[in-house]
Amino acid sequence: MTELIKYTAAETATAIAKGEVTAVEVAQAHLDRIDAVDKKVNAFLHVDREGALAAARAVDAKRASGAELGPLAGVPLALKDVFTTEGIPTTCGSKILEGWVPPYDATLTKRLKGADVVILGKTNMDEFAMGSSTENSAYGPTGNPWDLTRIPGGSGGGSAAALAAFEAPLAIGTDTGGSIRQPGAVTGTVGVKPTYGSVSRYGLVAFSSSLDQGGPCARTVLDTALLHEVIAGHDPLDSTSVDAPVPDVVAAAKMRDVRGMRIGVVKEFAGEGYQAGVMQRFEESVELLRELGAEVVEVSCPSFTLAMPAYYLIAPSEASSNLARFDAMRYGLRVGDDGTRSAEQVTALTREAGFGAEVKRRIILGTYALSSGYYDAYYGSAQKVRTLISRDFDAAFAGVDVLVSPTTPTTAFRLGERTDDPLAMYLADLCTIPSNLAGNAAMSLPCGLAPEDNLPVGLQIIAPAMADDRLYRVGGAVEAALNDKWGHALLEEAPAL
Amino acid sequence: MPGITREEVAHLARLSRLELQAEELDHFAEQLDVIIGAVARVSEVAGQDVPPTSHPLPLTNVMRADEVRPSLTPEQALSGAPASEDQRFRVPQILGED
Numbered sequence: 001m002t003e004l005i006k007y008t009a010a011e012t013a014t015a016i017a018k019g020e021v022t023a024v025e026v027a028q029a030h031l032d033r034i035d036a037v038d039k040k041v042n043a044f045l046h047v048d049r050e051g052a053l054a055a056a057r058a059v060d061a062k063r064a065s066g067a068e069l070g071p072l073a074g075v076p077l078a079l080k081d082v083f084t085t086e087g088i089p090t091t092c093g094s095k096i097l098e099g100w101v102p103p104y105d106a107t108l109t110k111r112l113k114g115a116d117v118v119i120l121g122k123t124n125m126d127e128f129a130m131g132s133s134t135e136n137s138a139y140g141p142t143g144n145p146w147d148l149t150r151i152p153g154g155s156g157g158g159s160a161a162a163l164a165a166f167e168a169p170l171a172i173g174t175d176t177g178g179s180i181r182q183p184g185a186v187t188g189t190v191g192v193k194p195t196y197g198s199v200s201r202y203g204l205v206a207f208s209s210s211l212d213q214g215g216p217c218a219r220t221v222l223d224t225a226l227l228h229e230v231i232a233g234h235d236p237l238d239s240t241s242v243d244a245p246v247p248d249v250v251a252a253a254k255m256r257d258v259r260g261m262r263i264g265v266v267k268e269f270a271g272e273g274y275q276a277g278v279m280q281r282f283e284e285s286v287e288l289l290r291e292l293g294a295e296v297v298e299v300s301c302p303s304f305t306l307a308m309p310a311y312y313l314i315a316p317s318e319a320s321s322n323l324a325r326f327d328a329m330r331y332g333l334r335v336g337d338d339g340t341r342s343a344e345q346v347t348a349l350t351r352e353a354g355f356g357a358e359v360k361r362r363i364i365l366g367t368y369a370l371s372s373g374y375y376d377a378y379y380g381s382a383q384k385v386r387t388l389i390s391r392d393f394d395a396a397f398a399g400v401d402v403l404v405s406p407t408t409p410t411t412a413f414r415l416g417e418r419t420d421d422p423l424a425m426y427l428a429d430l431c432t433i434p435s436n437l438a439g440n441a442a443m444s445l446p447c448g449l450a451p452e453d454n455l456p457v458g459l460q461i462i463a464p465a466m467a468d469d470r471l472y473r474v475g476g477a478v479e480a481a482l483n484d485k486w487g488h489a490l491l492e493e494a495p496a497l
Numbered sequence: 498m499p500g501i502t503r504e505e506v507a508h509l510a511r512l513s514r515l516e517l518q519a520e521e522l523d524h525f526a527e528q529l530d531v532i533i534g535a536v537a538r539v540s541e542v543a544g545q546d547v548p549p550t551s552h553p554l555p556l557t558n559v560m561r562a563d564e565v566r567p568s569l570t571p572e573q574a575l576s577g578a579p580a581s582e583d584q585r586f587r588v589p590q591i592l593g594e595d
Contacts, residue, residue: 103573196553210552239559240552309536320513327514329588331577343589344514352516360517361525364509365532368501371509381539383549388542390550422528423535439553465553 004029005166009075009223012169016059016074023056023063023074027118030076034120034167037497042142043152043162045081046089047121052076055118062116071226071250073116077170078162081122082129083214084203085109092205093127093137093155096326096333096354106203107235108172108214115230120168123158127356128323129179129207131155132428135419136358143415144187146455146494150412153183153428159217160187165497170227171217176208177311178408178432180215181444185407185458188446188490190224190475191217193432195465196439197242200235208318209240211311211436219491221445221475225253228468247469253476259293261474264400268304269431275410277450281457282406285447285478289404292477297400301392303385304434310385311433312426313369313378320366323359326351361422390438397464402474405431407444407458435462443471445479446490456490500530 004026007015015021031049038044059074079085082092084102086109091097105113112119126136134142134157144152145164152161156173160183163171173180175193184191192215199214206212216227232246265286270279290296328334328350329343336349355363369378396403408428418424435442440462447459459478463470483489503526510517517525571584580587 100577103569103576306539309538312536330586334579337589343591346589348514348516351514360515363513367509367513377540377543381543384542384547385539386550387547
């Protein structure tokens with residue numbers, strides 16, 4: 001029997017249901033692992049030992065009573081610290097929310113609890129999900145388990161690192177411009193940005209409301225699908241929630257057959273700035289899809305070259321409005337309230353003390369883009385680009401079932417390498433941003449190690465909105481073929497921590 | 498497209514309620530100038546006759562019935578308040594002395 005922490009989520013749930021192991025033993029094994037390695041990795045901002053063990057005991061009691069257990073009952077999960085959790089601190093990686101304990105659960109949190117998933121704690125992230133390296137966290141960066149001197153991606157670097165370090169078999173991320181997929185790519189794990197509106201944003205602290213989407217992260221495609229099924233679905237508490245059935249992602253993950261599928265390679269995702277080893281593994285994946293019986297064609301999406309500029313106008317604009325709620329009045333930090341200062345002065349002093357540099361930069365950039373005189377040229381044009389990108393996707397999906405590309409142009413870069421060059425940092429999201437702007441579904445899954453640095457490379461699969469099942473069909477087939485070829489899963493090659 | 502000046506950044510910071518330090522202003526003005534230079538490419542499409550997209554879903558005005566439902570208690574709602582008094586948020590003065 002392999003160690004409990006190496007089990008997939010599906011294996012864990014089966015073992016618990018069969019009585020081969022208790023949920024408490026599983027939770028304890030993961031808490032022990034966190035104790036052993038998280039000082040090095042820094043994936044968690046808060047570990048809820050008592051809550052996790054109590055939830056695990058409840059699963060064991062449920063089983064003892066003869067009640068049927070759900071497909072993820074008793075499986076531990078690492079939750080990105082951007083979802084509210086009743087009674088458990090929620091910081092969004094920011095000093096402005098240090099010590100804040102939400103009085104309510106996000107819908108996603110409620111769904112996890114309803115499925116008897118065991119929440120181990122809250123994971124590190126770039127402050128308010130703004131970043132691609134987790135270095136913008138006010139609580140220190142997370143290390144990449146493949147090489148602790150490198151970034152684990154961001155903003156959901158804590159969730160991805162927790163998976164790669166075997167601290168949890170499941171994690172939750174949020175993806176506004178790539179914050180699930182890019183961390184997945186650089187840590188050799190799987191992450192999915194579901195169709196916009198298919199996972200509730202109620203209780204997800206807003207960064208850019210028209211782009212933010214919560215989603216599942218795991219070490220295998222099937223585990224990701226099982227988690228997707230738990231968290232997706234209509235929520236009346238989120239006015240942008242899609243009221244439509246969730247595609248059968250679990251069945252799709254089990255199909256392992258891409259024969260007859262048409263797959264498009266996006267021409268624009270290549271060239272300058274793309275690492276040779278990343279392109280090599282990507283091209284091998286495309287060849288593999290051909291061998292597996294898919295038809296591969298090249299497609300052109302010319303507007304994608306304007307996606308990054310449009311994103312860095314739209315997301316900061318929405319953020320400048322969303323983050324106005326941090327006013328030092330109702331919750332969070334309050335600085336400088338000495339009885340002589342006005343509310344306005346206290347707000348400005350608090351935001352100065354509580355926000356980090358990237359958040360301030362984006363608030364100012366968004367305020368600029370929305371100001372009169374610039375609105376049409378910047379925000380207005382960015383919204384037109386958004387239409388053009390959706391049209392490019394529509395045209396592409398008229399001829400193919402899914403699109404593929406590298407998830408991110410390079411493997412994990414070194415901590416500190418891009419912290420003082422915001423534009424260089426923004427390039428990490430070049431291939432992931434178009435799906436956020438269009439609101440469709442996308443996955444990243446590991447497709448090998450780049451030969452020049454032995455670091456994981458991610459394959460991105462993009463499907464039309466509400467066709468999330470296609471991601472799992474293609475991803476499941478690629479994963480199975482690659483594991484066959486390697487004789488093991490990619491994470492087996494990660495160095496011991 | 499014109500760049501952004503230190504004075505403009507100071508003005509935007511005031512509008513955004515951010516009490517920036519002098520060295521932050523210098524640093525941000527330099528960085529924002531570079532960022533705006535890079536994102537200004539979107540204005541290539543400014544003249545094109547393309548409808549704007551503000552949101553990926555064609556949803557408008559999702560309504561619900563106006564019914565009394567369970568909600569947070571005053572204690573829960575005030576649980577994160579920096580200061581409270583008589584079941585209310587206590588805030589610094591919002592009006593001048595005179």
